[in-house]
Amino acid sequence: MVAADIDVSVTLARELLAEQHPDLAALPLEVVANGWDNVMLRLGPLPDGGHLALRLPRREAAAHLIEHEQTALPRLAPALGTTGIAFPRPVRTGRPSDRLGFPWSWNVVRWVDGVAAARTEVAGRGAWAADLANFLATLHVPADDAPANPFRGIPLAARPDAQDPAVFTARLRRVPEALHDAATRLWHEALDAPAHTGPPMWLHGDPHPGNLVVRESAHGTQELAAVVDFGDVTSGDPASDLGEAWLTFDAEGQARFRTAVDSRAHDGRGWDEATWTRAKGWALMYATNMLAHPDEHPWLVPIGEHGLRRLLVDGD
Numbered sequence: 682m683v684a685a686d687i688d689v690s691v692t693l694a695r696e697l698l699a700e701q702h703p704d705l706a707a708l709p710l711e712v713v714a715n716g717w718d719n720v721m722l723r724l725g726p727l728p729d730g731g732h733l734a735l736r737l738p739r740r741e742a743a744a745h746l747i748e749h750e751q752t753a754l755p756r757l758a759p760a761l762g763t764t765g766i767a768f769p770r771p772v773r774t775g776r777p778s779d780r781l782g783f784p785w786s787w788n789v790v791r792w793v794d795g796v797a798a799a800r801t802e803v804a805g806r807g808a809w810a811a812d813l814a815n816f817l818a819t820l821h822v823p824a825d826d827a828p829a830n831p832f833r834g835i836p837l838a839a840r841p842d843a844q845d846p847a848v849f850t851a852r853l854r855r856v857p858e859a860l861h862d863a864a865t866r867l868w869h870e871a872l873d874a875p876a877h878t879g880p881p882m883w884l885h886g887d888p889h890p891g892n893l894v895v896r897e898s899a900h901g902t903q904e905l906a907a908v909v910d911f912g913d914v915t916s917g918d919p920a921s922d923l924g925e926a927w928l929t930f931d932a933e934g935q936a937r938f939r940t941a942v943d944s945r946a947h948d949g950r951g952w953d954e955a956t957w958t959r960a961k962g963w964a965l966m967y968a969t970n971m972l973a974h975p976d977e978h979p980w981l982v983p984i985g986e987h988g989l990r991r992l993l994v995d996g997d
Contacts, residue, residue, distance in 0.1 A: 687783065689720035689737045696781050697737075698724075702773055702789065705733070718743030718912070723792055732792035733772065737783075744785030746912025749828040751786060753914045757820065757883065764816045767793045767894075767907035793907040795896035798929065799889070799984055801903060807934030809895065809905035814941030816908055817888075817922055821946070823880040824916030833886040834917020836876050837962050843872055855972040856989060863993040864965060871962025874955040877918035886913025888925030889967060889984055919946075920956050924963030928971075928988040932997055964992055 687693075691710050699706040705724060713734075714721040720739055725732035738744040754770045761768050775787035798806060832840075842849040849868065856864045885892075887910055894907035923942065926935045943951030971985030991997070 686740045689739050691722065693781065693783065694720075694722050694735055694737060697775055697778060697783060697787070698735075700778055700781065701775055705773075705789070710735075716910075718746065724789070725792065734769075734790050734792045735775075735787065736769070736790065737775075737787045738785050741785065743912065747786050747788055749914050750788060750911045753828060753883075754911055757914075760819050760822070761816070764812075764819050766812060766816045766905055767791065769907075769909050769911060793894050793909075795894040795906040797891050798893040798895045798903075798905075799891040799980065801890075801895060803929075803931050803934075803987060805903045806890070806895075806930055807937055808898075808902040810930055810934045810937035811941035812905045813893070813908070813925075813929075814938050815945065816905075817885070817919075818942055818945035820885060821882040821919045821922065824883040827881070827883060827916035828914055830886055830913055830915035830917075833913050834881065834884045834915050834921045836918065837872055837959060838876070840966070842868070842966070852966075852969045855969045855985075856993075860989065860993045864989075867961055867965055867992060871959050871965070874958040874962075877920065877956065877959070881916035882919045884913075884915050884917055884919065884922050885911060886915050886921070887911075888922045888928075889971070890925075890929045891981065891984065893929070918956075918959065919952065920959035921963050923952070923957065923960035924965075924967055927961065927964035927991040928967055928984055930991075932991075932995060935991070935997070961992060964988055968992065 691712060695706055695710055708724050710722055710724050712720060713723045718738060718740060719736050722735040723732050724735055736747065738747055750769060751771055751774055758770045769790040771788045771790055773789035777784045777786065837843055842852060853861055853864060892908065892910045893905060894909060895903045896906045898904040926938050930938055946952045968985045968988030971981040975982050
């Protein structure tokens with residue numbers, strides 16, 4: 682039987698800590714975010730002044746994503762740790778609790794101060810475009826036994842949007858009518874681009890500015906503090922992750938991002954033009970996903986609208 686959605690409260694989180702990590706159970710605890718699938722709570726301060734964060738799934742599908750993080754991130758940590766960018770490697774792991782009626786795994790990670798990049802001005806993000814590029818280039822190496830994901834990293838031709846024209850038509854309804862022709866051309870160009878033929882690469886799987894944490898640097902500019910939410914971590918075509926560029930940056934920031942990515946990929950030879958063409962197709966998928974639930978997730982709408990402008994109006 683599939684468990685129903687669970688109301689994750691401070692009380693439930695504290696009881697889980699008391700049961701499984703009692704040394705943390707008495708620390709101050711507050712809900713700081715209610716995401717699509719998970720609830721985030723901040724725990725602390727710790728004796729060193731820092732904080733931890735609890736990520737608890739509220740539905741079964743999200744619980745499997747937590748398990749993917751628990752499996753993949755310790756393996757990726759040695760390489761990603763060299764980038765200077767934080768990521769949610771679990772410092773403690775939580776188990777299902779029959780006694781408390783919580784049937785899923787959960788994580789305790791380091792808290793990172795900052796705000797989601799999605800809540801910042803786009804023009805300021807170019808300051809850390811090269812840092813994000815370096816993080817992804819470090820991640821994008823041949824993968825061994827990565828978690829499977831039927832939606833990310835796969836060939837675009839395997840997506841339902843390519844298999845059934847009605848699925849793409851339904852997606853197109855989220856695009857302003859004046860841009861339908863441009864969106865359709867872009868999608869078919871991405872489908873027609875040569876497929877990724879190299880080894881499957883490690884992928885973040887859910888790249889967008891809502892999963893990037895930024896803060897003000899000592900120089901008064903934005904800096905990238907963390908890349909979070911690796912629940913969709915998988916392997917496959919790097920274009921799946923590179924589509925983030927159109928959602929995150931303006932033209933200048935995107936140029937910095939691509940230059941920095943290509944300085945690292947293939948030992949400095951860069952990804953070929955087909956990879957970036959496929960990335961545009963992925964960016965179109967992501968942008969229209971952001972527009973799918975405007976009432977439930979209104980903060981995603983500006984991300985999708987910006988992505989469509991970059992792809993279909995700016996034309997670069």
